[in-house]
Amino acid sequence: MKLDRKEILAVLETISIAGEGKNMVDSGAVQNVMTFGDEVVVDLTLHNPALHIKKRAEVDIMKVIHEKIYDKAKIKVNIKVETPEKPEIKGKSIPGISNIIAVSSGKGGVGKSTVTANLAVTLANMGFKVGVLDADIYGPSMPIMFDVERARPISVEVEGKSKMKPITSYGVEILSIGFFTSPDQAVIWRGPMASKALNQMIFDADWGELDFLLLDLPPGTGDIHLSIMQSLPITGAVVVSTPQAVALADAKKGVSMFMSESINVPVLGIIENMAYFTPEELPENKYYIFGHEGAKNLSRDLEVPFLGEVPIVQSIREAGDYGRPASLQEETPVAEAFVNIARNVVEEVVKRNESLPPTEAIKITTMAGCAAVKK
Numbered sequence: 001m002k003l004d005r006k007e008i009l010a011v012l013e014t015i016s017i018a019g020e021g022k023n024m025v026d027s028g029a030v031q032n033v034m035t036f037g038d039e040v041v042v043d044l045t046l047h048n049p050a051l052h053i054k055k056r057a058e059v060d061i062m063k064v065i066h067e068k069i070y071d072k073a074k075i076k077v078n079i080k081v082e083t084p085e086k087p088e089i090k091g092k093s094i095p096g097i098s099n100i101i102a103v104s105s106g107k108g109g110v111g112k113s114t115v116t117a118n119l120a121v122t123l124a125n126m127g128f129k130v131g132v133l134d135a136d137i138y139g140p141s142m143p144i145m146f147d148v149e150r151a152r153p154i155s156v157e158v159e160g161k162s163k164m165k166p167i168t169s170y171g172v173e174i175l176s177i178g179f180f181t182s183p184d185q186a187v188i189w190r191g192p193m194a195s196k197a198l199n200q201m202i203f204d205a206d207w208g209e210l211d212f213l214l215l216d217l218p219p220g221t222g223d224i225h226l227s228i229m230q231s232l233p234i235t236g237a238v239v240v241s242t243p244q245a246v247a248l249a250d251a252k253k254g255v256s257m258f259m260s261e262s263i264n265v266p267v268l269g270i271i272e273n274m275a276y277f278t279p280e281e282l283p284e285n286k287y288y289i290f291g292h293e294g295a296k297n298l299s300r301d302l303e304v305p306f307l308g309e310v311p312i313v314q315s316i317r318e319a320g321d322y323g324r325p326a327s328l329q330e331e332t333p334v335a336e337a338f339v340n341i342a343r344n345v346v347e348e349v350v351k352r353n354e355s356l357p358p359t360e361a362i363k364i365t366t367m368a369g370c371a372a373v374k375k
């Protein structure tokens with residue numbers, strides 16, 4: 001059987017590289033196709049070094065040729081990765097902080113702060129050094145969730161400089177924008193103001209050595225996020241969503257914000273909160289009141305890892321209000337859910353650090369009209 005190069009190109013025009021809109025021929029990913037009898041060699045250039053994207057491209061090419069042209073074709077796919085020059089500036093390195101993980105949600109109220117607090121204590125219990133920076137300027141909730149509402153960070157002298165000392169609770173170092181405002185005071189933060197305050201809480205604080213600094217972002221995808229990501233070298237982002245369609249639509253926007261070319265923060269994965277309701281006394285009974293596996297399906301569609309699910313449990317809400325994250329109650333389904341999520345997050349961070357260079361603070365180049373960015 002003699003394979004025809006043009007026919008091969010035509011079928012490759014029906015598939016695309018994950019995360020790219022155009023088909024792989026029009027996008028320029030297919031550099032060359034050669035045929036020798038029943039053999040095909042496809043040279044592919046990708047811009048994303050992620051292993052799963054390479055694998056998926058290879059599998060798709062083989063499948064489409066086998067299915068549509070010749071089922072016994074011998075196919076070889078040569079993949080070259082060319083990372084495009086990114087519009088990034090070197091971020092100030094933060095001595096001692098190994099990984100900054102932004103926890104975000106497209107929609108408010110989906111449990112982003114609850115997930116951040118529980119993930120933090122779980123990681124700390126696993127032996128990691130963990131900090132939480134509560135950047136939720138619209139409603140900082142870490143002081144309540146960690147029962148340190150009245151605490152005020154003190155200033156300490158570090159190498160001749162005065163630094164803010166984070167508050168420690170349940171083995172986690174915490175700084176919150178809420179420590180500097182009174183609970184009933186409405187503070188209107190503009191992007192640059194908030195990012196200045198956050199910068200101080202990162203660079204002028206005595207965090208010590210941290211394996212993970214979790215950043216509890218405000219909900220949404222506003223210019224405040226761009227300001228924050230412009231000034232901090234974020235390792236990766238985690239997106240929290242509930243399963244219902246309205247939340248998923250916003251989570252999708254959140255993921256695409258991080259993945260957009262101008263922001264380019266790796267998405268470590270999606271966490272499904274309030275995945276199902278389970279009565280404490282009957283943990284086997286699951287009621288999918290907000291829909292079934294919505295966030296899991298979204299992560300499959302967007303080709304980002306699914307990091308795990310958290311049920312709706314009364315004790316999670318009570319523990320949040322009481323100021324002792326629910327996952328501290330060991331050997332409960334909630335604690336197990338967070339151990340699973342924490343393991344997946346660590347695994348994704350390790351993978352990310354192996355496959356990509358350190359994230360630098362991002363210079364936003366396409367922000368015409370955005371109040372947060374001074375040109």
Ligand SMILES: Nc1ncnc2c1ncn2[C@@H]1O[C@H](COP(=O)(O)OP(=O)(O)OP(=O)(O)O)[C@@H](O)[C@H]1O
Binds near residue numbers: 110112219274317320
């Ligand atoms: N899995 C859960 N089970 C029960 N209650 C939960 C769960 N997750 C969150 N909650 C509760 O839902 C409420 C909102 O959660 P949380 O404040 O974490 O949301 P958020 O997404 O951070 O909100 P915001 O938009 O203010 O940032 C809280 O009362 C919290 O205790």
